[in-house]
């Protein structure tokens with residue numbers, strides 16, 4: 001366990017998902033740097049910067065349906081979502097083979113039965129999905145991310161992405177692509193998890209009906 005969080009507080013927040021999420025945090029801290037998934041400075045802040053940051057998006061996600069996480073990397077937020085939304089189907093799209101191997105290994109280690117790992121760039125899966133939600137964290141600026149991910153979203157589906165505090169500045173450059181996909185005006189949400197954890201900025205926008 002790193003950082004300042006009491007196990008009891010984390011366990012209460014994550015509920016039934018805690019054993020899987022806790023194991024994931026452990027595996028990331030033991031293997032993450034070695035396998036080139038996270039930098040050495042991240043080891044001491046895996047809960048705050050990565051697990052809780054990822055978990056912050058879950059409050060906006062449906063219990064069921066297909067959630068596609070683009071550029072999952074080490075499994076953030078994708079594996080955290082899968083643990084916390086066991087009745088949803090979670091698809092992780094990641095181009096790097098080494099990372100896909102890790103994602104498959106972790107899916108098994110954490111005992112998750114609702115995860116499918118797809119190797120490739122999001123653009124290669126255009127029209128392959130009718131996702132209810134697309135999520136992403138630290139993958140690209142909104143303009144590019146929207147071009148890659150919006151074709152994966154069904155009409156009425158939602159783009160729900162974790163962003164930095166400067167997200168407002170990314171909206172204007174993305175205006176054209178958001179309009180093309182009839183996206184609703186993006187909402188910027190401040191998501192909280194447990195007391196003392198850093199808040200997370202989430203951008204949400206819904207694809208218009210046909």
Ligand SMILES: C[S@@+](CC[C@H](N)C(=O)[O-])C[C@H]1O[C@@H](n2cnc3c(N)ncnc32)[C@H](O)[C@@H]1O
Pocket residue numbers: 070071072073074075076077093094095096099120121122123136137138139148
């Ligand atoms: C900076 S990492 C972030 C990983 C993870 N989401 C996180 O927050 O720790 C960006 C990830 O996006 C992946 N990526 C880059 N371009 C992509 C694309 N066009 N489609 C899907 N994934 C992509 C990279 O391979 C990498 O794993």
